[in-house]
Amino acid sequence: GSGTDNDLYINQAVVFIEDAIQYRSINHRVDSKSLWLYRWYYSRTCQWILSLTITIILALAFIENPSSLTVTSDVRYRLPAWNPPCGLTESIELLCFLVFMVDVSVKSYLIGWEEFWKNKWLMAYILTLIVSLTDWIVSLSFLCAEDVRIRRILRPFFLLQNSSMMKKTLKSINSTLPEMASVVLLLAVHLSLFTMFAMLLFARTKDGQQDKEWVGYFRNLPDSLTSLLVLLTTANNPDVMIPAYSKNRAYSIFFILFTVLGNLFLMNLLTAIIYNQFRGYLLKSVQSSLFRRRLGIRAAFEVLSSLKETPANAQQSYVSVGALLQVLQKVEMDCRCKQAITRSLKMCSCDQLSATQFQKLFEELDKDAIKQHPPSPEYQSHFMQKMQFAFGHPYFGYLGNVVALANIISICVVLVMDADKQPSERDDFFLGAINCFFILYYLLEMLLKILALGLKRYLSYPSNRFDGLLTVILLVLEIATFAVYGFPHPGWRPEFMGLLSLWDMVRLVNMLIVFRFLRIIPNMKFMALVVTTLLDLVKNLRAFAGILVVVFYAFAITGIMLFKGAVVPLGNIRFFYFFIFLFQTSFYIKIVVVYFKEKCDFMALFSDFQAEVIYCLLYLLFVNLICRWAKIYFVVWWLISSVIWVNLFVALLLENFIHKWDRRCHREPLSDIEYQRTVELMFRDVLEEPTEEELMEKLHQHPHLQLCR
């Protein structure tokens, strides 16, 4: 009947508008039941359960055999780790797989059969699930004693497929690969030509004294290649050239040429290429989000315009205001936006909305959320008004900064004076008294500011919240100190009491004071710019970070599987250490390289480094003579983490910073109004609105929606 049809249309419009708000694709089934399923699937609870499942399955690696649930890292003091019995982690895994199976079936059903065959991600999802389940069955039938567990390596895929941002980013990275491969090829050519040169230059001579270079670095092809590759990471920098340089200083030309060409030119060329490819990346992704939003709104309009109540005589299609209000009631969206749209609908005198008017109504979604601070209290007394003026003035804030600086300086002076003293000689009186005074000032400042601004307005500034929270913590700590150790007096050096010693308490207070000093950041223009750039960057980097986690995870699991037998005397390598180790090597690739070099006397080194990470590595690399495989593994790791990822990061930073900088010059700062900036807003002035034709063409391609016209 007509009523059912109308209900369906209303529901479709609701879903399309929600799609527009969330920047989702509208290509899904649109019959009543599917719409209900769709809204259920994208409800907060469902999505939360899915995220939780992904987190759980990824976190399993930390508990699984070999687990890494120990407190200290030092192998000498560490107790044996608790290993879960066979079947515990496996049953958790099975639960996760079940959730994923539901997820993939709902997703496949919703996009429809035809679309399913085109969607490679869904196919890969199903394939991954099948492989994982098979592996799980094999694992159980071996009673968890099998060596290779493929499903562990596949786990990060679940994280990947659940985030559209990550998929998009991966696509971008993928399109950069050919150019990156060219530069990597160029690097390889550079490396191999120079290796040949080096082998010819530093050949073995008859005089044993003269060929130190040959013995040390260029004994054969793999050695030479490694020496020069390591020179590319600048880890063995002057060492590799010293023997040759001692013999004849002209040899330094070879090394300088290699470094200049390789490190200065080719490596930076990689940065240039990646930056060049990613220059438009942010803009393009924001542009496609905008298109999705406009498309969703337009689809809602088209659906509503085919409601029976609309007069069919008009050339253009219209939507009645009543229907839209009905839809708006059902839509889940930000309260502020909903109110604003309803308000402008009521203000509009007309009864029918054209497509343009409809679109315009929903532009509220794109607008900055203007954050208005609550007003200050209005005092009647003249004295209070003066107080309010004095302590609400920015200069009072500056005075607070100066006092915080003075506090920092005083702590610094005490630290310098006490640096060499024995703990037993230390007199905590001076620092205790000073800190007591400063904390009282901070408390006073906070109270006066609250008096001047009112509690609500005070708390509406993030800097005040930061400030106030730290002041309260400091106050609590100080009171606790006095309660346990009494008031400070000369020779105030009580023994250990309670949870923390006095010295630890004082240190903690000092650290918090140093941390509180960061409140000066918003007061310095350039610093504020830098900090906001960094925060924006972190936001935009989420997708990249996710991909990095995926790569890390896969690499760590592969590493554990590859080098499992290598560390028998220590038990197995633990996932946690490998993870942390890989994280460190991406910055600290040098240490890997250093260990490659020091093949001979690693026992001397070993005595210095007790951390298990290093221990594992040493064992891995030198005792078990699997050096060559480890080399390849780490070279690939270096390329991915240190070369490619860092360059991606630099490219994104450049992109973000340059946009920010340009904007800073263009617009004037607005006082007292803070915009909540999103990436979309940053680009608003350069974004192109999609045309009507583009939108309608896309709508007509919709696989499930039959438009009347």
Add this chain to the structure above:
Amino acid sequence: GSGTDNDLYINQAVVFIEDAIQYRSINHRVDSKSLWLYRWYYSRTCQWILSLTITIILALAFIENPSSLTVTSDVRYRLPAWNPPCGLTESIELLCFLVFMVDVSVKSYLIGWEEFWKNKWLMAYILTLIVSLTDWIVSLSFLCAEDVRIRRILRPFFLLQNSSMMKKTLKSINSTLPEMASVVLLLAVHLSLFTMFAMLLFARTKDGQQDKEWVGYFRNLPDSLTSLLVLLTTANNPDVMIPAYSKNRAYSIFFILFTVLGNLFLMNLLTAIIYNQFRGYLLKSVQSSLFRRRLGIRAAFEVLSSLKETPANAQQSYVSVGALLQVLQKVEMDCRCKQAITRSLKMCSCDQLSATQFQKLFEELDKDAIKQHPPSPEYQSHFMQKMQFAFGHPYFGYLGNVVALANIISICVVLVMDADKQPSERDDFFLGAINCFFILYYLLEMLLKILALGLKRYLSYPSNRFDGLLTVILLVLEIATFAVYGFPHPGWRPEFMGLLSLWDMVRLVNMLIVFRFLRIIPNMKFMALVVTTLLDLVKNLRAFAGILVVVFYAFAITGIMLFKGAVVPLGNIRFFYFFIFLFQTSFYIKIVVVYFKEKCDFMALFSDFQAEVIYCLLYLLFVNLICRWAKIYFVVWWLISSVIWVNLFVALLLENFIHKWDRRCHREPLSDIEYQRTVELMFRDVLEEPTEEELMEKLHQHPHLQLCR
């Protein structure tokens, strides 16, 4: 009289056109004598003498006491260096100063008194000369035994003031300084806050076993600051955190946070800022060059239009073709351009030229020099024509590349097989025979190509010249080998004879073959792009490199003066070593840092490193306990060379590469026509032509030229 006036106008026009060609400013005196002086000053001889003088005065540092004219660098084998007697270098210096005095007086005279007072560079030039001369007199009166020689530090100024590109670049760098200073300040804040945190975290404890971190890295404020600064250079990377990490792995958070914030964010922010500032740099500099050229041409037009022979009745001013031809005869310019302009003048039917026509004539100067390869010889015989087709075809070139690759691979195989053999076991027969075969092929290839293309056409391609030259050298070497050692046969292992042993000859041949393999570069599209980018970059980097040399020189001289007394047992530090050393530290800053760290047992290290450079440094830093000053010196050096300069380089590379890349996508490759590209041409499509009003306004501001209208 009128004839004299006409002569003057003609001469002025000649000079203005020459100014336009060389992109020089036209703000100089324009009376007859000054014009003669101006042309003499900018004649090739004069400028060459000036450059030579600058080179000589800079090179003096290598000979001067303490001189560095020794062959080996090893302190154990080195003979005492020759020190020039007092008065020798000083008299050369005086000669140089005299040349500079002439230079500065001519320059000052030519730009005129009023302009002189505005020109800060000239003032600084005169000041530098006065200080240098005073110092020279002091030096002679002490019989060269004085300690401080300020004039040495001032020397690079002479290089700086002579290059307009370098002055322009310095101005650009100068305008970036405020932003760079902000980031450096941010780095300093980051460093000091973390230092305070570290001192509080890693304080001395009662248990001596537990405070390894304190003992090693955070004993007092300077130590802590150094440890963290060094962590910023990533030189002491995991070492600094190992003791704390062994105690409690949560400490690693501190170090990871520091590295991520400092190295990943702030350091890359510096790149972003410098790139952002330099984005428009190249374009702006090319734009101002264009303006100078147009201005010079316009000035010539204005001057010529006031010649008496021109009819004064016209509204617009005109220039007669005859006068222009007269001017063109006198102008020193590229032959091709002169011919092209004369040709189009003759083709033009008119007798008078308007300003626009005049300007258009000289646009020939901006045009690409199209390089037409000479034609191939035309053979009558059918057989020869077929031969020509076959060997002139690109496929023949590809075959040559394949053969070169095969040669490389064969050398590689032999190298791998012979890697571990004793020199006495080595059999050179195989390599000798193979190389003999390949070199014969190369000779044949060269001859056939010459046959097909004709000698002139063959030589007109740079890749062929490279190829042919190497082939000839290889042939000569091979013939020499056979002449001395006979033809290769199994067991061909003759003893040392003549200048080089057979083994050295073979190695040399192999190296040349590897080098010849670079001929494949133009055949690979991406490689060719990269190589041309690099070559362009080198062109654009000249000014930067010049400034770097200036900084290097000043730093090296300062270092020698500062640390002179520190190396008494070795004699003085030699300039050359310090120069080379600084060059290395800009890449190899890590070694400096390593030595800072290994304070205690440097004697062990010392036994490994014989190179004097390192010796000097060790002496400098640890024996004489002037560590603190050396620290500051090297930190400043690290900031300048490793941080700022490398970032400048990256910025320029990005700028160049992105322009190149965009162009590559826009334009189609033209076969057989090679453009000689200049930076100006790269930007031609984005350059703005100066308007008539701008030019005339600038002309009316000319301090010496009185225009009639």
